[in-house]
Amino acid sequence: MKPYTKKKLTKVLLIILIHLIIIGLAVLFANWKIPHDTKDYVYNNTDSIPAQKTALVLGAARYIGGRQNLYFTYRIQAAKELYDAGKVKAFVVSGDNSTKDYNEAQDMYDALVEAGVPGDIIYMDYAGLRTLDSVVRMSEIFGQKSFIIVSQKFHNERAVFLAQYYGLEAYGYNAKDIDLNRFSYRTKIRELFARVKVFVDIITGKGPKHLGEPININ
Numbered sequence: 001m002k003p004y005t006k007k008k009l010t011k012v013l014l015i016i017l018i019h020l021i022i023i024g025l026a027v028l029f030a031n032w033k034i035p036h037d038t039k040d041y042v043y044n045n046t047d048s049i050p051a052q053k054t055a056l057v058l059g060a061a062r063y064i065g066g067r068q069n070l071y072f073t074y075r076i077q078a079a080k081e082l083y084d085a086g087k088v089k090a091f092v093v094s095g096d097n098s099t100k101d102y103n104e105a106q107d108m109y110d111a112l113v114e115a116g117v118p119g120d121i122i123y124m125d126y127a128g129l130r131t132l133d134s135v136v137r138m139s140e141i142f143g144q145k146s147f148i149i150v151s152q153k154f155h156n157e158r159a160v161f162l163a164q165y166y167g168l169e170a171y172g173y174n175a176k177d178i179d180l181n182r183f184s185y186r187t188k189i190r191e192l193f194a195r196v197k198v199f200v201d202i203i204t205g206k207g208p209k210h211l212g213e214p215i216n217i218n
Contacts, residue, residue, distance in 0.1 A: 023196075030195035038160040042153060042172035046085035049171055054217060055079060055088040055148040056138050058155060059095020059104035059128050062111065070178050071152060071187075076111045078175035079150050083117050087173075090121045090217050092142055094128030104128070123217060131155070131194075132201055133208040135162045135170070140208070142215050145169060152177045154191050158198060165202060 043049040057079050060072040082088045091112065095104025105124040113119045123142065128134035138144045146169035149159045156172025163170035178184040200206075 026196050026199075027192055030199055031192055034161045034195050034198065035157050037164070038157045038172070041160050041164075041170065042156050042174055044153075044174050046081055046087055046173070049082075049087060049148065049173055051087045052146055052148045052171065053088065054090045054092060054138075054142070054144050055082055055150055055173070056134060056144075056159075057091055057093045057108055057112075058131060058134055058149065058151040058159060059093070059108065061102075061104065062107040064183070071175075072107070072111070074152070074176040074178075075150055076108065076115055078173055079112060080115045080117060082148065082150065082173055088148060090123065091117065092123045092125050092138060092144075092147075092217075094125035094134035094137065096129050097126035098129060123215060127208070127210040127212070129209055131159050132162055132198075132206065133210070135159055135168070136166060136208045137211070138163075139166065139168055140211055141213075142217055144217065147171075148173050151175060154188070158191070158195055162198060 057075055060075065061069050062072045063069055079091060083091075093105045093108035093112065095108060097103045097105055103126070105126050105128070109119070109122050109124055112122055125134065125137055125141070127137060135149075138147055149156055149163070149170055149172045151159065151172070151174075153172070153174040154177075156174055160170045160172045180188070
């Protein structure tokens, strides 16, 4: 190998190494900071979580490949637990409805009604394309400055952290998680980088893709 080529290759490898170190440190920081700052605001039982007017149920697909998505199922169960315990008076179901044939909010509404929650206390947010969108829209569209968030613990931590950044008072109620398998393993890996994205969005001033007219929760 020619000296010039070897020197150039060494420089490229050094640049790649520096970038990998930076990414690694960012992942470590984000995945320490978010759980650390939210540990006192996420709950596993209904007895200790503060009662709120409204709960935000974060969206997920009801089915994946024709099979029941347990992330979805367990979130619905957790929301019903809050209702049965008298901890909330209304729900906002927030999810992706970016295509005609995919409607997370409607699926969550239907599942909650099937579980015994009255339909007239469930409000649908069709523009919850991301966790950030769902959290910010609770304040900007639904007028809620204090609320409970329903999802799995790893997701709740990130959502509560975002809410705190935007000056909102949020508590996470943890739905049952899924044992590690091929599907949940990918979800957990994706979450590592989603937490880094939280700080990228904060630094760049990222906001919801859609806002709109206010919706009054009676």
